[in-house]
Amino acid sequence: MKLLVCISKTPDTTSKIAFTEGNTKFDENAVQWIINPYDEWYALVKAIEMKEQDPAVTIHLVTVGEADAEPIIRKALALGGDEAIRINIQSNDSFVVASQIAAIAKEGAYDLILTGKETIDYNSACIGSMLAGLLDLPFVSLANHMVLNGNTASVKREIEGGEETCEVTLPAIVSCQKGMAEQRIPNMRGIMAARTKPLKVVEPIAVQATTSIKTYDLPPAKSGVKLVAADNVDELVRLLKEEAKAF
Amino acid sequence: MVLIYIDQAEQQIKKSSLEAISYGAALAKQLGVTAEGILLGTVTDDLVSLGKYGLQKLHQVSDASLNHFDAKVFTQVLTEAAKATNATVLVFAHNLNGKAVAPAVAVKLHAGIVTGANSLPDTSNGFTVTKTVFSGKAFAHINIDTAIKVISINQNCFGVQMHEGAATVEALSIAIPAASIKVTATHKVEGEIPLTEANIVVSGGRGLKGPENWGIIEDLAKVLGAATACSRPVSDSDWRPHHEHVGQTGVQVAPNLYIAVGISGAIQHLAGVNRSKTIVVINKDPEAPFFKAADYGIVGDAFEVLPALTAAIQKSKA
Incomplete structure (x- = not known):
């Protein structure tokens, strides 16, 4: 059983979001980088759990990014995984990123590809679905539980107002969210082991980007909270009805 | 086209x-x-x-x-x-x-x-x-x-x-390919409004002190026809089911009205709700960071404010 886990580098949730060069570039100054939480807590840890249950499982990690992505992929290797592949290109275009991963996936003949449900920077939720399109594979999105049974995965996915369980024959792609696994903290043994795990750097394939980011901006600041006295809830109801037209 | x-x-x-x-x-x-x-x-x-x-x-x-x-x-x-x-x-x-x-x-x-x-x-x-x-x-x-x-x-x-x-x-006639998945079970939470489809969401945090106190959240949600939600500590403590957790790592919502009760407003929680059109925060701590992201706020005890608010809304709808 060969697993491929897609890992993305994102700014920490608490990072200050600012832009430079006439609002055309994200300001990386003083940004703390982390593994995208959905990739780490749910996709990667799920893969590690599967390997703990069946030592015959091999886990490959893949990330699309330049040399500055290496601390992140090493951190992911410290949690678990056998080896990592870094595709040496920085892109904000989901199609470019997905095409690079698809090329690796085709070569590696993986049984299961796991992604987080989305990244916390661009929130596009594109990579899993695009991989499914590029590789013509079944895709189960927003999964919160998965059990393997031979060549079949039984996966629970979120639907409006509930969840459904479905069976999918491997190879397949699954995007992971809360419930799939529990967050782990790398231990010293893992960190030491990660230093010597193979990290292969491959050059990107040539693909044309389909989108281009023109500018960024910040949402207008909230005009400030209107406080209503605790014993005057009728006033809050009036404001919500007449001013906010909330109901 | x-x-x-x-x-x-x-x-x-x-x-x-x-x-x-x-x-x-x-x-x-x-x-x-x-x-x-x-x-x-x-x-x-x-x-x-x-x-x-x-x-x-x-x-x-x-x-x-x-x-x-x-x-x-x-x-x-x-x-x-x-x-x-x-x-x-x-x-x-x-x-x-x-x-x-x-x-x-x-x-x-x-x-x-x-x-x-x-x-x-x-x-x-x-x-x-x-x-x-x-x-x-x-x-x-x-x-x-x-x-x-x-x-x-x-x-x-x-x-x-x-x-x-x-x-x-x-x-339109299109050849249908063979199924790639087989649905074996569907579980719907009966009687609840799906969180991601809701116009109004009423959400509770640790300030409610325990799962036994959720009745005041549910009562308010009921008069508003709202979905109920919660903060991460609440779902982590199993006071409420995981699917109700809104925030960075839970569900992201963007309703017309989000009412947060007893939630301090950590940045991870805001990341899941800040696309809401109108945010109301009810918290007894006037320093709660959530007030900075809110449109309307009441500094007060949820156990007193919520039943009064529920009654006031009921009255306004009558």
Whole structure:
């Protein structure tokens, strides 16, 4: 059983979001980088759990990014995984990123590809679905539980107002969210082991980007909270009805 | 032509799709082309009346096997439908199924995609779509550089808009590929409003002190016809089910009204709710950071404020 886990580098949730060069570039100054939480807590840890249950499982990690992505992929290797592949290109275009991963996936003949449900920077939720399109594979999105049974995965996915369980024959792609696994903290043994795990750097394939980011901006600041006295809830109801037209 | 994907569950068209039609119709008008829809499977709704939302023509692939969502099958059918109808722009709701298929369809059509758009594109010089990024902390203006374009729109960003009109319905014949998944069980939480479809959300945090106190949240939700939600510590302590957790790592919501009770407003929680139109915060701590992100606030004890608020809303609706 060969697993491929897609890992993305994102700014920490608490990072200050600012832009430079006439609002055309994200300001990386003083940004703390982390593994995208959905990739780490749910996709990667799920893969590690599967390997703990069946030592015959091999886990490959893949990330699309330049040399500055290496601390992140090493951190992911410290949690678990056998080896990592870094595709040496920085892109904000989901199609470019997905095409690079698809090329690796085709070569590696993986049984299961796991992604987080989305990244916390661009929130596009594109990579899993695009991989499914590029590789013509079944895709189960927003999964919160998965059990393997031979060549079949039984996966629970979120639907409006509930969840459904479905069976999918491997190879397949699954995007992971809360419930799939529990967050782990790398231990010293893992960190030491990660230093010597193979990290292969491959050059990107040539693909044309389909989108281009023109500018960024910040949402207008909230005009400030209107406080209503605790014993005057009728006033809050009036404001919500007449001013906010909330109901 | 703008082709709008009309998503259904249990043979009923989803509210988010009515918003997608309204958006797609406005976009078609802006581009001077027709607004057409694509529906997979069969529904009990009156299809002609989709014209009220601005839809001119509906293409229906009415094979009953399409009443169950299957990402691989839907990707293929939608791709073929887009080709058969010569669609130049495809519009999806950025809902659960939209997220699963829109990017795959874009890839198949060699189209650029922007997911989570929150307004109509600027077509004065290119085709620039605005979307929220960094979990609601910023906007990016992204140009789609391909001939065919795909957009999925954030829920509650455009609204459902009604006009006069009737849609013509045409059957579309497309070969249905074999199923790639088999649904073995469906679990619906009975009687609850799905969080991601809700107009109003009432959410509780640690300030409620324990699961036994959730009655005041549920009572308020009931008079408002709202969904209930909670903060991460609450779901981590199993006071409430995981599917109610809103925030960075839980569910992201964008209702018209979000009422937060006893939630301090950690940045991770705000990341899941900051696209809400109006935010009301009720907290006994005047220093709670959530007040900075709120439109309206009450500094007070939830156990006193909430029953009074529930009664006041009930009275105002009577």
